[in-house]
Amino acid sequence: MADEGFEGEIVLEEPVNVGAPEDAARLSTQFARYPGCQQLILWLPQPGRPNYGELRIIGPDGVAIVQAPVSSHLNGSIQILTDTYPWPPGAYRVEIDHVDGWRHELRMEKLEEGVAAPKPPAPPAQEEKPSDAERIYRDGFGNVIPNPDLEVRARAMETIVAKFMRRLEFEGNARAGVIIYVEGERRIRFSHEMCTGRVKFSIDLPRPQHWEAQTGAPLADRDDIVDFVARETRRTQASSWDYEIHEDRVDFVDPRHP
Secondary structure, three states: OOOOOOOOOEEEOOOEEEOOOOOOOOOEEEEEEEOOEEEEEEEOOOOHHHHEEEEEEEOOOOOEEEEEEHHHHEEOOOEEEEEOOOOOOEEEEEEEEEOOOOEEEEEEEEOOOOOOOOOOOOOOOOOOOOOOOOOOEEOOOOOEEOOHHHHHHHHHHHHHHHHHOOEEEEEEOOOEEEEEEEEOOEEEEEEEEEOOOOEEEEEEOOOHHHHHHHHOOOHHHHHHHHHHHHHHHHHHHOOOOEEEEOOOEEEEEOOOOO
16 A cells, blocks of 8 residues: 555454443454454444434544544445554554444554564364364265365455455546446446536446346445445545435545535
């Protein structure tokens, strides 16, 4: 990546709830790291837009490096993705306010580059048994039979990496052009054009009944792809505008316009 960043690993503590009912579920978390690229992934136990308020990420100096509505950071309905590569080493805290007055909290430590994360405690010694990943199946002639579990795991890992590295490319100019969604080998083109009045510009979307024919992507992926295109376009091209997702378009609007 061209931007300055810090390669250190992040050690996550167990998420907690502060002021919550005893039966309230907690966050699920994961840290993904590749050379020059890393990401903190959070899964909310409830859909984000109706159930949560503000997201805060507090840096080592006690100042919030992120303070925004949860809805502005959602990838889908419950997933929050945060780029941690620009974060310098130090202690961080994530706070997510629930509409009922309590919050999720996650503490973590970003290590210096080259410092290994502490290893988890070793589980109690047990008799070793070959896992499904280690088993080799053969037919009556000794030929290896493909292991479907390994194939499923490999495809799942390819999907995760592709979504982690996905991006947008822009062609044309501010008046009219094309936004290209890139995810692995997948490339989907969306045209856009300037507008007047409250709507400043708009991205055209295939309607659900035409989605697969026009994009080649499954209809089940439509909401996730459209949400990413809208959020990333706002982040990189129109940070002062809000967006509204409709069946056939994404409108970027001036919140100050009546």
